[in-house]
Amino acid sequence: MLNILVTGANGQLGSALKNLEQNYSNYTCYFTDKNELDIAKANAIQEFVSENKIQVIINCAAYTNVDKAEDEFNLANEINNIAVENLGIISKKNQLKLIHISTDYVFNGTSEKPYVETDKTNPTNTYGVTKLKGEEALKKINPENTIIIRTSWLYSLYGSNFVKTMLKLGKEKKSIKVVSDQVGSPTNATDLANVILQIIPFIQTKGVEIYHYSNSGVCSWFQFAQEIMKISKSKCKVEPILSKDYKSKATRPNFSILNTEKIQKTFNVEVPEWKIALRNCIQ
């Protein structure tokens, strides 16, 4: 039996893990969100770990509102950076496995080829800055058996995400405008959750190791929206626009594609194609 603590469990990834837990009879998962266990409270985490003999932490807790983060650096930093540092310290002290999730937004999006784990980071928005600080804090503590999985454009039928926004707009509007000059790879939260649960027994690292995981294939947000409307049989027309014509507080990278070879080679995991993964979610 493995005792696993999942933080931020009411969010997208946490909910996806909850749905899959039943397939792993050798795992006892403790699903907690802010109300039960605030990751910013180090003492509470340590107590929970000791009381429940936790062996693995999957940190799904995060501040993920990209635009709002521009005005709330301190709050975003507390959750995405300082609390992550605490998790790193606790993992090292208690010799736990730690799986932390990060983002494509740590890159500035000027690359011309899919980002590998060692590529230079340089976030263009506050959310990305705080997530990168979290990564760096973990690397500094460098606990054994800790991995960071960077993912991109995560969606599910839970929480808030681009797919849910498009499904809603698809019912309400005759037409919408969506940016066509930002490209990336969407990721179905269920696919990522499956990968996490599969690889836990095989995580064995001397320090922090970074992996990239997204669904395969590439699209712009515009093409992603078009496909969402198609699968959901919405009549809403999607029109392409340029980022400069879409008003938002935070800037997003133009190129967000992650190279997923390392995680595939290391753990032999599946990477479903994005259109198939999207269909699996919506249908």
Ligand SMILES: NC(=O)C1=CN([C@@H]2O[C@H](COP(=O)(O)OP(=O)(O)OC[C@H]3O[C@@H](n4cnc5c(N)ncnc54)[C@H](OP(=O)(O)O)[C@@H]3O)[C@@H](O)[C@H]2O)C=CC1
């Ligand atoms: N969403 C995306 O497109 C992407 C996400 N990621 C990363 O993947 C991970 C999972 O993301 P996702 O599931 O979408 O995130 P969500 O925003 O859906 O879920 C995060 C959860 O964490 C909770 N939370 C916030 N603060 C705390 C706290 N102090 N203690 C405990 N729980 C807290 C949130 O509660 P509340 O909602 O009440 O604040 C929410 O339930 C995150 O690390 C994110 O940065 C990476 C790439 C893309």
Ligand SMILES: Cc1cn([C@H]2C[C@H](O)[C@@H](COP(=O)(O)OP(=O)(O)O[C@H]3O[C@@H](C)C(=O)[C@@H](O)[C@H]3O)O2)c(=O)[nH]c1=O
């Ligand atoms: C709703 C909407 C968005 N857009 C654009 C804005 C933006 O450039 C892009 C995506 O918008 P969103 O605000 O939904 O996505 P955003 O919150 O930027 O999504 C990001 O979330 C964080 C947590 C991550 O880690 C990233 O990987 C990424 O998934 O689509 C339109 O052009 N038209 C629209 O009607």
